Amino acid sequence: MGLILALLVQGLQMALVIALAPLLTGLVRKVKARLTRRRGASILQPWRDILRLLRKEAVLAQNASWLFRAAPYLIFAATWVAAALVPTFATGLQFSWTADLIAIVALLGSARFYLALAGMDVGTAFGGLGASREMMIATIAEPAMLLITFSLALVAGSTQLSTIAAVMASPAVGLRVSLGMGLVALVIVALAENARIPVDNPSTHLELTMVHEAMVLEYSGRHLAMIELAAALKLLLYVSLIACVFFPWGIAGPGTGLFAHLAAVAIYLGKLALGGTALAMFETSVAKMRVFRVPDFLGIALMLGLLGTLLLFVSRGL
Amino acid sequence: MAPVDAAALLAGALLLLGPAALVLGPRRAAAIYAAAALLCALVAGLGLTALLTGATSTTVLPIGLPWLGAHLRLDPLAAVFTLLLGLGGAAASLSAIGYFRHEPAPMRVLPFFPAFLGAMLAVLIADDAFSFLMSWEVMSLLSWALVMVHHREAETRTAGFVYLMMAAFGTMALLLAFGLMAGPAGGYGFDAIRAVPRSPLVTAVILGLMLLGAGSKAGLAPLHVWLPLAHPAAPSPVSALMSAVMTKVALYAFLRVVFDLMGPAAWWASPVVILLGAATAVLGILLAMIETDIKRVLACSTIENIGVIFAAVGLAMAFRADGMPAAAALALTAALFHAFNHMAMKSLLFLGAGAVLGATGTRMLDRMGGLIHRMPVTAALMLLGVTAIAALPPLNGFASEWLVFQAVLLSPGLPQPVLQMLVPAAGGLLALAAALAAAAFVRLYGVAFLGRPRSDAAATAPEADRPTLIAMGALGALCVFAGLLPGIVLDALAPVSAQLTGANLPQQAGQPWLTLVPIAATRSTYNGLLVAIFIAISGGLVAVAVHRFASRALRRAPAWDCGFPLNDPTTQYGAGSFAQPLRRVLGAPLLGARETVLMPPPGDLSPARLTVSVGDxxxxxxxxxxxxxxxxxxxxxxxxxxxxxxxxxxxxxxxxxxxxxxxxxxx
Known part of the structure; x- marks a missing residue:
């Protein structure tokens, strides 16, 4: 029974993340539009876009190699697997022990690696530009993420996300300075990783400042759909990660009944909506940064991560 | 026959293959390299059996110093490096069969190549100071001769000179270290050295000398400067041997002395090693990010990996000094696992770089491009190699870096505040190095293999020769194997950690689903096999579903490039332009990189110039x-x-x- 429920939860989670991811993107766009006094498209629009792209023929640049065609599926699969391993509404995932937080972050790194390579495959100036900048941003965001992981592991004694979530939900943790720093740092990293303002602009084109969009410029049709879906999944993953680590209340533990799981799904949906709204409000209130200011911005995350870790060494209570 | 006798026999055979090559001449080159490959395969088999049985065998040969003889010994520590040497040597020799077919001066390589392999094996099995130093020096000089193959190029001569100086300096430091260890009684056998008690000060001096001696051979900063000069100057199979195997022999020397011969070191020795390792990792990969020569990029990445390995070794020293044997076993196993992985992936990458060099006639990244169309098999195998070395799951580079991070996360157990603060910071540096490695290898692969060809040679490059492809394929299989089933490798390394730290990791073979559990299942687990299977299944299913139910139509058209596709292939991002953001962000403060823009005044028709000056x-x-x-x-x-x-x-x-x-x- 336990195994069946765990498998069910795991399967449900895989389906849920993929169904919800474009909706979250749609929600962010909708809220942004409302904040700037536009009506905005329905939150179903990203799903409609993806389905439309899937049905269209793919136009491939003459010089594109097999890597260019294989990369979208690889990127999508790696992101999907990573998203399926982050506890969203339940910690009792059947396969959560397959990868800890470090491995989940590295899986996203694999996806980015192949995306950057695909960006360079056609041999255009824009593709290389995007790949080069993306790797620069990742170079600073990844160590910051690892230092955040360190401080979480110091508090929870584990890098396993389900264990971290369980420890964070217990009353033993309480409010800590180091965790506050970790939260700020994680938010900064999440903004950078998802190509959001102020690091990158997800809705820009024909602009020298774009990063993510420059890499995927040559993609079309089903390939583009896979990449868009992967990007939406990544956003969902980071919102879920922040929710699971810093706001773990309401996640159903292993062995709880069906009703608890249903309630947890509802609470999770609420968290996603809150996260998406907060992101939209933040994005409308700040301006995009120059590319060479981004390292300074990410440097804050790096420093906060390091400070949080060192504070925990000074005193376990901080 | 005891394993050590077989090892001595194989070392002798490899050493004698050199003079034999002189007699047989260049016509028999293929046969000689094939014989070297076969002998190396035997060496690997011998190392593997000695490692799995965990037995130690010794012997004394009546050569060397008259009153001492040559003491030889094959214990688990020597066995694991013997295995490494055998695998790396076999792959390089196999590739050499094809590579040296178009070598203009084959006799400058042929006699030295097998003898170099034999000398490295002799270092590994030496059990007294005299035969150790003797073999070490023979290894250094033979590798120098191999670096000097293309001695008419000025660059090679500089590299050879710097290498010779550094090698002499390193051997001198080793000589002093062994002299100190032998003590006043002058017992040069390793068992006599083990028995001598030492004061902490003497131990610290020995450690310092080992850092100089073994560190200079391994490429530890600040003694790394010869490495990006000498490794690329040699022919590619030799570069692969030097980068992938000889640096590991240096690591072996360090481990042998620090963990086995010199006795326990005080805890304050370890932060030095950890810091040196972490700094080496960042410096090395930053240099790799900026170099524009494909083989120099690989050589600089070797510096990075050596840094990672030494940081893990330093962690093991810290844990050992503070009486945490289980943690020390984890850190040491991580270091050895990374050494093994680096052997496989760096050999693969250097052989691939050799294939590219042979096909395009250049080492400059900015004259390559689009090779994935012309050299599909090489490109696919190189893709495997860069994914592995960029520490990305599910391949082996990630598995060992993950273990290093798990060891870093055990640092709260250390009693000294200095170490407690320093280890997470070093962990951050290692993470930075890993992230930079991803950037550096996107650049290497993207500029060399993807995009459009930047020169006629690149546009007409032929596929690599078959022996090289077979060697690369075998190494790629090794990368996949160690990445998906790291537990098997860790279990095989258990006798070594038991020998050096007195503790072992939990047995990995009994874990459900072959999951990697370095400490405890509640703490951290990773399963490369399942990750790979999940990715393959979900990616494959989605691809099939999309092609089946949505659309499979495909049309080729000119590149879009925002409406302004430019025909000139130099408008692509090249090695220099790809590095530019990171050169500005990290290169300016850490390497002193400068950019000067010469902009002619309005109306002047002379071209604007951007000059970049950067160095080590x-x-x-x-x-x-x-x-x-x-x-x-x-x-x-x-x-x-x-x-x-x-x-x-x-x-x-x-x-x-x-x-x-x-x-x-x-x-």
Missing amino acids: PVWQALYAPLAQGVTRLSIWANRFQFLTIRRYLSLVFASLVLLLLGLTLWA
């Missing part, structure tokens, strides 16, 4: 002044060549008086 800061800060000082000193000393006879006589007399005076005062 260690070279400018340490080696350039040193070289200058030596030059100045020799100019000054040159005066003694032109004295009158009276002055010479008075000099002789004065030195005699001084010596006698010193002797009287001493007494």
